[in-house]
Each structure stands twice: as C-alpha cells, then as structure tokens.
Amino acid sequence: MYKNLAKIIREASSVYANEPAFGIKRTGKVFETRSFQETYEMATNLGYALLNLGIQPGERIAIIADNRYEWILADLAIMMVGACDVPRGADVSDFDITYILNHAEVKTIFVENRKVLELVQKNQANLPLLEKIILLESSNALPNHCFNLYDLIEKGKEYRKLRPNEMDEKINSIQENDLFTIIYTSGTTGQPKGVMLTHKNIVSQLEFMPIAISPADRVVSILPIWHIFERVFEMIALSKGCCTYYSSIRTLKDDLKIVKPTFMASAPRLWESIYAGILANLEKASLSKRILFNTAYFFAEQFHGSLQSIRRKTLRLKRENLSIQLVQGFFDILICLFSAFPFFLLDRLILKKVRDVTGGKLRGSVSGGGALPYHVDLFFNHIGIPVLEGYGMTETSPVIAVRTLDDLVIGTVGPIFKGTEIRIVSLETQKVIYPGKNGYAKKGEIHVRGPQVMKGYYNDEVATKKIINDGWLNTGDLGIMTFNHCLKIVGRSKETIVLLSGENVEPTPIESKLVQSPLIDSVIVVGQDQKFLSALIVPNTEMFLEYGKDLPTIAAHPKTKEILLQEVKKLISAQTGFKSFERVIEIRILPKAFELGDELTPKLSVKRNVVQNKYKEIIDDIYKSN
CATH class of the missing domain: 3.40.50.12780 (ANL, N-terminal domain)
Structure with missing residues (x-):
C-alpha cells in the first residue's frame, strides 16, 4: 500500500x-x-x-x-x-x-x-x-x-x-510522516489540544x-x-x-x-434512538403483535446465544474447565437445533420488518465514540443487525480495537487492531499486568503503541510528554483482556467523561464552578457513557440547618435537593459559558462528607475512582430510569 x-x-x-x-x-x-x-x-x-x-x-x-x-x-x-x-x-x-x-x-x-x-x-x-x-x-x-x-x-x-x-x-x-490533519480536542479547560496525525497514521488504519x-x-x-x-x-x-x-x-x-x-x-446514541423507537412502536401495537415479536425475539436470543457459545464467542472472564465446556457445548447444540426452525420462520415473518428500519440490507455497523449499552448491543445483534463496537481515541487515529463479524464478542470492543501493541498497567503498582502469563481478566490502565499513535500535540511538548512515553500512549482508560483475546473497557483512570453522544467533557471546570456556591461543600460530576451529566453533592450544612442538625438528616430532606438542583442549573448554563452537553441534569445528595485518607488525597483532591466505586449504587440509580 x-x-x-x-x-x-x-x-x-x-x-x-x-x-x-x-x-x-x-x-x-x-x-x-x-x-x-x-x-x-x-x-x-x-x-x-x-x-x-x-x-x-x-x-x-x-x-x-x-x-x-x-x-x-x-x-x-x-x-x-x-x-x-x-x-x-x-x-x-x-x-x-x-x-x-x-x-x-x-x-x-x-x-x-x-x-x-x-x-x-x-x-x-x-x-x-x-x-x-x-x-x-x-x-x-x-x-x-x-x-x-x-x-x-x-x-x-x-x-x-x-x-x-x-x-x-x-x-x-x-512523505509518510508529513502532517495530514490537526484535530483539536473539545476540552472545557480553556485550551483544547491539537492532535497531530500523519499520513502514516491514517494509512495504517486503511491497511489493517x-x-x-x-x-x-x-x-x-x-x-x-x-x-x-x-x-x-x-x-x-x-x-x-x-x-x-x-x-x-x-x-x-x-x-x-x-x-x-x-x-x-455509528455512535451508541443512534442505536439507542432506534431501539427506543422500536419499543415505542411495540407498545402501541396490538397484544397479538407484541406476543409475536416477543416470541420471535426469544427464539432469536436462544439461537444466536447458543451459536455464539458453540463458536466460543461469548464473553469469557474466567479460565474454563474442559469438562464444563463439553457439557455446556452439548446443551448449546441442543438449544441451537431446537430453536433453529422457529427462529428462521419468525425471523422471516417478524424480525425482517424490524431490520427494514435500517433499510434491510445492513450487514454491519461499527459503533464508536462511547460505550454501547449492553442491552442495546444484545438486541441488535440478536435481531440480525451486527453492531461491531470499536475502541479508540483521536490520538490513535482512532482505532485500537474493533469487533469483526468473525470476532463478535458482545460486551467487548473486540481483538486488538493489527500492528498494534497494548499493555495493561496496574494503577496500584504501575507494573505491566498484560501481556503476561496471568494477565487475563485483570483490570488496569490501557497503554498503546503502534503506527496509529499521533505525532504529538501541536506546539505543546509538555502535554505530549505527559501522554506518550517511549512510544507508549497512555489512553487513560481502564480495561481487561478477556480469555477470548478481546479487550473489554471497564472505566477511566483519567478525569475526562465521555458521554453516550461521544462528547468529551472535562468535569473539573464544572466542579470548580459549583463549589463556588456557598450551598455546596464538595461535588463530583459523573456521567461516563451516559446521556447526560449528574452530580454527587455534599451540601454545606451551615446553609441548611433548618432542614436538620446533621448531614444525613439534611441530605434526606427533599427541600435540600430541590434548592441545590436550582443552584446547579443556575451555575452551569449557557449564560455562565457552558455548552449544552456540559449541563448537569440530575443530582444526588451524599450523607457523608469527603474525608482525608478516604475520598481525599493529602493535597485534598477528590479521589474520583474511590467516590464512584463507593457510591456506585447511587450513580446507577440516577440513570436507571433515564
């Protein structure tokens, strides 16, 4: 080439x-x-x-x-x-x-x-x-x-x-190292960085x-x-x-x-929108049509699920025992055989009409720019629209890993792109977990090296050195390598939040604005792979004494949330210089202040991962109904 x-x-x-x-x-x-x-x-x-x-x-x-x-x-x-x-x-x-x-x-x-x-x-x-x-x-x-x-x-x-x-x-x-483009990241910290991509970077994406x-x-x-x-x-x-x-x-x-x-x-938001539209139409349909669709989907789920298991293309996060594999394989074959006829019949009568929403000829779509919700991922792959989720970033031109029709493991972003090296590094020890004998299914920070890695940030040597060391680019994402040699993304070590729409949001400026309020003691913005941002807030108890004498009581009072939500929407708005996707839509009041050695570092910075892990159920509850 x-x-x-x-x-x-x-x-x-x-x-x-x-x-x-x-x-x-x-x-x-x-x-x-x-x-x-x-x-x-x-x-x-x-x-x-x-x-x-x-x-x-x-x-x-x-x-x-x-x-x-x-x-x-x-x-x-x-x-x-x-x-x-x-x-x-x-x-x-x-x-x-x-x-x-x-x-x-x-x-x-x-x-x-x-x-x-x-x-x-x-x-x-x-x-x-x-x-x-x-x-x-x-x-x-x-x-x-x-x-x-x-x-x-x-x-x-x-x-x-x-x-x-x-x-x-x-x-x-x-020449191959000549610049093809400079793409500026859409940061909210005031100064976007210019990602320098060469002809070699882009040619590698075409070649592999x-x-x-x-x-x-x-x-x-x-x-x-x-x-x-x-x-x-x-x-x-x-x-x-x-x-x-x-x-x-x-x-x-x-x-x-x-x-x-x-x-x-495509992007995850597109599939979510189509999925929501299908469900909305289904709700309006007659009882008989709903039963037919649900029956068709049940057999599609059984057929495709068992077929993927037989092909060893289901998510594998544990080393499996050979005897268990054989028993599972036997049952998978039975399920596949018994579901095949009703699946093919109902697929032709029912599911084909659903596929017609996308034109009826779509043999695949690569989804990137954010995590595809698991239930949406399953739905489209089961009804016969292969969604090939990929993973990458502007700094890697962009692909690091991508599913293929032959390596379609739902719940992962597929095998590593050809010509690309990755290593997974422990956040605690900074040692390389993967590649290694026992490196599978262990979480760490993803580093990548290959022909797609950017030349650097334009006129910003300091920022370039922060992200690239000895040719290895630190993605800031957390991942694990599954036992079927596919990469699974499980979070971010860096602070940048990537919304479902693909927009990158830096939470620090939003948080800095919010803590300027006399009503707010501490705050952390969340929303990774979600439609919108939310905030976990520790209120200033001195300002809410009429609603309780201690933080747990104040946090539980409905008036506290009402007042703080109004304050948040006033502070984070177009009038104060924030973009639409940077708005905080929902909040939750935390019943415990952040403490040194727990949620706070010695420099009194919030340990974002600690807070998110501790209050995972609260965060999940925010987005459960949205």
Whole structure:
C-alpha cells in the first residue's frame, strides 16, 4: 500500500473511475451521485487554485463545516498539495475560532456558509494571521479576500493547463510522516489540544482494517465528518471503491430506506434512538403483535446465544474447565437445533420488518465514540443487525480495537487492531499486568503503541510528554483482556467523561464552578457513557440547618435537593459559558462528607475512582430510569 493518502486516492480514482463515490441529497428523496473520477478532478482543480493562491506544503488550512460534498473536495485538495487541514464543525464558538486558528497559525480557512463567515468576520480583529476565506456554498457579493469554492475550481482548471504535471509532483513528494490533519480536542479547560496525525497514521488504519469493504457496499455518513472516526471511515470507503451517502439526523430515517446501506459508522446514541423507537412502536401495537415479536425475539436470543457459545464467542472472564465446556457445548447444540426452525420462520415473518428500519440490507455497523449499552448491543445483534463496537481515541487515529463479524464478542470492543501493541498497567503498582502469563481478566490502565499513535500535540511538548512515553500512549482508560483475546473497557483512570453522544467533557471546570456556591461543600460530576451529566453533592450544612442538625438528616430532606438542583442549573448554563452537553441534569445528595485518607488525597483532591466505586449504587440509580 502507498505511504501517503493522496497516492491512495489518486489510484482509487483511476481504478473506480466511473463508479459513484458520493451521494448528495437533492430536493425530494433523490440522491445525486458524483463519480470517483469527477470527485478527483474537482479536487485536483481546487488544489491547483490553492497553489495559485500561494499555499505551501505543511501549511495549516482550517475547514469549518459540517458533512457535505464540498467538505471532502476541500479536504482532498488540501491533502494533495501537501498542506495540513485543521477541521471543526459549523457549531464553533467565538473561543474555538480565535484560539484554534491562532494556535495552528492558520492563514486560509474554508467556511461552510454565510453564518460561519459572519462569525469569522466578527472575530477577524483577533485573527492577525488570517488572509483568505473560502466559502463552500455559492454566494454573490463576497467581501475582500473571500473566494467561492466553485469559482476557485474553475480558476484551477486554467492554472492546471499551464503546469499539468505539478499536482502529481506534489502528491509524489508527500512523505509518510508529513502532517495530514490537526484535530483539536473539545476540552472545557480553556485550551483544547491539537492532535497531530500523519499520513502514516491514517494509512495504517486503511491497511489493517479487518472488516471487508468492497465497491458493492453503500455507506451512509451521519457522524460529524471532522471527527477522526467518520473521517477515516470515509477514507476507507474512497480507497475501497464504495459510495458514501451524506445524511443528517433529521433525514436519516428516510435516507436509510432510500439508500439501503450495507455498512455505516455509528455512535451508541443512534442505536439507542432506534431501539427506543422500536419499543415505542411495540407498545402501541396490538397484544397479538407484541406476543409475536416477543416470541420471535426469544427464539432469536436462544439461537444466536447458543451459536455464539458453540463458536466460543461469548464473553469469557474466567479460565474454563474442559469438562464444563463439553457439557455446556452439548446443551448449546441442543438449544441451537431446537430453536433453529422457529427462529428462521419468525425471523422471516417478524424480525425482517424490524431490520427494514435500517433499510434491510445492513450487514454491519461499527459503533464508536462511547460505550454501547449492553442491552442495546444484545438486541441488535440478536435481531440480525451486527453492531461491531470499536475502541479508540483521536490520538490513535482512532482505532485500537474493533469487533469483526468473525470476532463478535458482545460486551467487548473486540481483538486488538493489527500492528498494534497494548499493555495493561496496574494503577496500584504501575507494573505491566498484560501481556503476561496471568494477565487475563485483570483490570488496569490501557497503554498503546503502534503506527496509529499521533505525532504529538501541536506546539505543546509538555502535554505530549505527559501522554506518550517511549512510544507508549497512555489512553487513560481502564480495561481487561478477556480469555477470548478481546479487550473489554471497564472505566477511566483519567478525569475526562465521555458521554453516550461521544462528547468529551472535562468535569473539573464544572466542579470548580459549583463549589463556588456557598450551598455546596464538595461535588463530583459523573456521567461516563451516559446521556447526560449528574452530580454527587455534599451540601454545606451551615446553609441548611433548618432542614436538620446533621448531614444525613439534611441530605434526606427533599427541600435540600430541590434548592441545590436550582443552584446547579443556575451555575452551569449557557449564560455562565457552558455548552449544552456540559449541563448537569440530575443530582444526588451524599450523607457523608469527603474525608482525608478516604475520598481525599493529602493535597485534598477528590479521589474520583474511590467516590464512584463507593457510591456506585447511587450513580446507577440516577440513570436507571433515564
């Protein structure tokens, strides 16, 4: 395989020339397609226009836009000229614009529409390096130093005639360690970090992808295109000759039926939403239909469960005795045989209609960006929609581990990605647990080394050294290696909370804001792999003496929670600078203060893991009914 992405895309445009590469939603329910050759030609012409504007190899160029065909044209053109893009979604804030563009030393920026253009112009006084703005949508009467993408494509055609071989020379000169992109993490501590990913990083993801994708596949793009997970998936689709159809949350339900995708990248929230929709429709159905569905699902559960057990693809956290395996295998075979006929019959009559919600042709979906709830995971895999949960992070381009159709162990994120090394390190002793003779099913911190590990954080050597040591990247996640050689994620050692939507939230700024209240003594924010944030609060007893003389009594009084919840919502809001996903939706009042040597370190910092383990039942209760 080629060592730079531009060569891979150039080759694909030749091999799959007239095949559809992208589907663009037009009026009504019609998708208009663009071929590989057409896409490559447009990107090449845009690349020539960038060269004519003076863009240099290695220069950072921002793209502030959401999923659309013009995004990929800009991305490919920047890549082909040897520059490095700095992507972000169209929902950027003033802070995002000024901090990221200045930190990355951006001189040229692509913007999606007039709204984003106006945001950039509003902050232009604080963007001393910015020289050129390119608008992705058609527009008249552009201000000075602004260009329209399609106008540039036309101008690029003319420049290409003068130097027809220049683009190939640029592509051939790109080295594997040259920067492909800088993606800024969406931290809330004030200063996001720029993750530097090279051509080598992304090529490794294409080269070792264990899931077969072919020109016969149809892929729906729904996740934010500037996130590395969706972006790598689109590069895989381009390199393998299959067509990507751009959709949106608003139109996804209809688009799935129109496109009938065979594969897609997804997030846990999508499957939760579809699952909730199926259950809601089931509740409205007649008693006979509910009985039929439940019967169909029962036999699907028995058939698939026993088949997975026979294939040794059920979660194994203990070393199993051979005689027990043989007995279990005998019963599994019986269950599989007796459930096979009713399963296949009811699958064709009932479950097929459920699969039609996703178009009826989906042979798999890779889910990333957060943990897939176990019951949702089971449900879709049992009804015949394989959800292949994966694990990774922006700093690893992103995949570290992923399930495949052959290694689909529910409850895990699958085997380790080819070419990747992992070690699991004890938090207590800092010794390596895995790999090792007795390292299976033991919890520790996950470290990873491989060709997908980032080059570092842009202009931040201190932060880079904190996370990478001797080539090993500390993920901050806790995991165990199962006896079927699959990785299971069990928590986080770092403080970052990843919500079910995939949003990263730093709890410290939220907690710092909350403890400013005279009503709150201590607080810890929770919500890992959940839909929303919650807070465990130790109230300041002096402020609640009318509700009790001691903390347990005050904590149990309903008025305490009512007052504190109002206080929390007042402090953590848009008016105080917090984003929607950073809002604290629910709280619980703790009956015991944090103590030194227990919940507190000698420096009086809260031991987050200790608090979460101690109050696990309370945390589980918060999310049980939500």
